Amino acid sequence: MRWIDWFTRWPVLRQLRAGDLDGLGATAATGRSEQLHARTRDADTVKRSVCPYCAVGCGQLVYTREGRITDIEGDPESPISRGRLCPKGAATFQYVTGSQREKHVLYRRPGGTEWEQIPLEQAMEKVAQRVKKTRDETWEDTDINGHVVRRTLGIAHLGGATLDNEENYLIKKLFTALGIVQVENQARI
Template sequence: MTERSRRLEPRTASADRVVKSVCPYCAVGCAQDVYVKDGRILDIEGDPDSPISRGRLCPKGSATFQLVTGSHRIHDVLYRRPGGTEWERIPLEKAMDMVAERVKRTRDETWEDTDVNGLNVRRTLGIAHLGGATLDNEENYLIKKLFTALGIVQVENQARI
């Protein structure tokens, strides 16, 4: 064994904490250990305490580190204005503000306090949500709570397909 080999240690050895997480890629819900030092992610590994994955990750789950830290990660959004023919790059924060403004405007414009029979419904039928299979139970719970608070009643998930 060389001197260099003797000095080698895993990236996880210098972490100051381990944060539990769930892989975002599919509905299996493989648990992950996220190794963090000084607020930066050092590595992401399978959680050996997980009864689902027992510390194993598929190739996509194993690449989660690059998903959250890679230099190729996109921080802008492509946007095409109504009637436009070209895409323009805008900051993610601006795109999120635009989505929030449109949700608020649509909710305000389509709000119903009562239905045609005079029953109190306090809802909007102008917004619907269809979730995907990559959302875990906690994310679906929070989405349902948010949309219910907004008065959105058409909330569905295709994970069972």
Template sequence: MGVRDWIEGWPVYRQLTGADPLGRGKAAESARSRALAPRTRSADRVVRSVCPYCAVGCGQKVYVRNGKVTQIEGDPDSPISRGRLCPKGSASKQLVTSPGRVTEVLYRRPHGREWERLDLGQAMDMIAERVLRTRRETWQDTDEEGRTLKRTLGFASLGGATLDNEENYLMKKLYTALGAIQIENQARI
């Protein structure tokens, strides 16, 4: 690298001799920053979604390349958030790309010390059997005075804030149909 190359590579020189006298544009760029490109530019497609963290429903743009999420940003077309995301929403890419994300069913037996992997079908069967058995054993058709109850106090539901409104709505419908009355959503609390 010669002296002339060094001087022309100096941002102050470019600022004084170029078309950027305030040094807010090209004059301030380094060779490294000129070579950078946004992660969103290389995406194969953009999928519109809703942030999963709370009940607000902020719009998101999910950038996908080769079937993998590369970036998640606020959706400026969303009438709710108008392109803005809170810190949790901005970090929601970690939900799907974190290497620590659990992607299989883990079960720890009563009094067990170790987690074991279960097949999803087996886990669903275990859950269904336990829900139906608890409902059967704790069902209250009437109270002491003969008033109709048709309910169970044997289980409850606390929907998570990472569930969207539709999922929480379906859970409310399911638990109401099963006769549960203790149904809440974490996003509302």
């Protein structure tokens, strides 16, 4: 390419010739930029959701095409966030579609140095067995003064801010039924 050809295609020169000093008009466009469009344009469904990152509950719009998420944006109709998302909420799309997201249960055997994939059912069974074993081993019918307590201090729970009121209610019911008294949520800390 000759030097003069490159110079005449230079965007600043196009802007000056067209009087587009801010570079916001057609002079800023390229062949590639003219073919770009929002990922939301090709969506076949849009569902309302709530951001999973904290207890604020910002509204999100989840755009899908053929059952796959194509974009996640703030919901302008949300009375809480009015279409705005913090950096964590704005990154939800990458969180749910990112190639580095772990999609399998990983388990490292006691004393092991490597992680191995195990089925979800096996992991859930391991958790249930360990909860029962710990509860049985640390169960107290009475405290040191003889007061009836029916509890275990061997298990505690610290919930995350992504849990909603209904989930926290169910967790509290489950743990109370198990005799777990150390139940807290990080939103209070």
